[in-house]
Amino acid sequence: MVMYSLNCGTKDIIKGEIYYIVAVLGIVGNAIVIHVFVILAKKKSQNTTNILIVSLAAADLLFLVFCVPSTAANYAMSYWPFGNTWCKVVNLMSHTCAYVSIWTLVLLSLDRFIAVVHPVLSKQIRNCRNTCLLLSITWTIILCGNVPVLLQYGVLHYQWMGFDRSSCLNLAGLKSKYVLKVFYGCFFVFGYVLPLTLICVLYGFLLRKMLHRSTATRHQRRRSLHKKKRVIKVVIAFIVSFAICWLPIQVICIFGSFTHHEQTIGSTAVLMVANCMSYINSCINPVLYAFLSKDFQRSFLLIRK
Numbered sequence: 001m002v003m004y005s006l007n008c009g010t011k012d013i014i015k016g017e018i019y020y021i022v023a024v025l026g027i028v029g030n031a032i033v034i035h036v037f038v039i040l041a042k043k044k045s046q047n048t049t050n051i052l053i054v055s056l057a058a059a060d061l062l063f064l065v066f067c068v069p070s071t072a073a074n075y076a077m078s079y080w081p082f083g084n085t086w087c088k089v090v091n092l093m094s095h096t097c098a099y100v101s102i103w104t105l106v107l108l109s110l111d112r113f114i115a116v117v118h119p120v121l122s123k124q125i126r127n128c129r130n131t132c133l134l135l136s137i138t139w140t141i142i143l144c145g146n147v148p149v150l151l152q153y154g155v156l157h158y159q160w161m162g163f164d165r166s167s168c169l170n171l172a173g174l175k176s177k178y179v180l181k182v183f184y185g186c187f188f189v190f191g192y193v194l195p196l197t198l199i200c201v202l203y204g205f206l207l208r209k210m211l212h213r214s215t216a217t218r219h220q221r222r223r224s225l226h227k228k229k230r231v232i233k234v235v236i237a238f239i240v241s242f243a244i245c246w247l248p249i250q251v252i253c254i255f256g257s258f259t260h261h262e263q264t265i266g267s268t269a270v271l272m273v274a275n276c277m278s279y280i281n282s283c284i285n286p287v288l289y290a291f292l293s294k295d296f297q298r299s300f301l302l303i304r305k
Contacts, residue, residue, distance in 0.1 A: 022068065027065065030282070037054045048111055052107055052108045055104050057285070059104060080167055095149055152171065154171045185257065188250050192247075192250045245280055
């Protein structure tokens with residue numbers, strides 16, 4: 001998400017390879033998720049949750065495809081090899097897919113909230129048509145909202161220790177600190193604080209509903225409690241994963257935008273780790289939303305046969 005150029009030799013290339021390993025794992029995991037649910041759709045076994053998972057996997061896959069190789073190249077190389085146009089496109093798609101991934105998690109939370117807390121309403125509005133429409137609106141709004149990225153990003157050519165260098169950066173942010181404050185301030189609010197708050201609130205109501213005592217028999221309560229514990233573990237894992245993986249890069253973006261600091265090898269190393277953690281979240285999502293699902297596991301085994 002945030003890229004600086006700092007050529008430190010072989011160590012940067014090794015760290016660049018770590019980025020590619022993360023990218024491959026995430027791309028393979030999300031591609032498997034998409035493949036499984038596309039097959040299910042052909043068998044008319046699709047539902048709203050599956051559609052949202054496919055959207056999440058697609059956003060995560062595109063995020064990794066566009067963002068990770070470019071970020072790794074920008075760290076490991078002393079120049080930007082892909083040209084000015086690709087610099088703009090890769091940042092547009094990276095920010096768009098990051099937002100879509102995050103807000104699809106919110107939509108998944110909303111979908112589960114309606115299904116559990118408002119089961120009657122759920123039957124009326126939770127259908128594939130409405131879900132696809134909502135996702136189309138989400139993708140469109142986020143893509144249009146990130147169009148200014150095309151105007152802000154570009155390739156900066158400069159000299160360092162007598163050598164010609166270039167890097168893909170937010171040029172508007174280099175000219176005006178105010179631009180960076182608005183840019184990363186919005187990313188922090190709409191890409192972290194607000195979605196995380198909504199997710200926690202929705203799951204809070206959902207868990208309270210699930211833990212509410214019912215008039216069912218002891219055997220039914222025991223089975224229900226087992227399912228609730230499983231869901232609670234997944235919910236907690238999801239919230240903790242999202243919050244932890246995205247917090248470092250958000251803190252660095254805000255800190256870098258609202259304070260003055262010199263770029264050093266140490267600060268660049270911290271930035272690389274923070275970027276990598278945000279990418280790892282896209283690798284974890286398939287596990288949390290698909291591979292922990294018994295329905296997905298059964299469907300995956302059936303497709304393999």
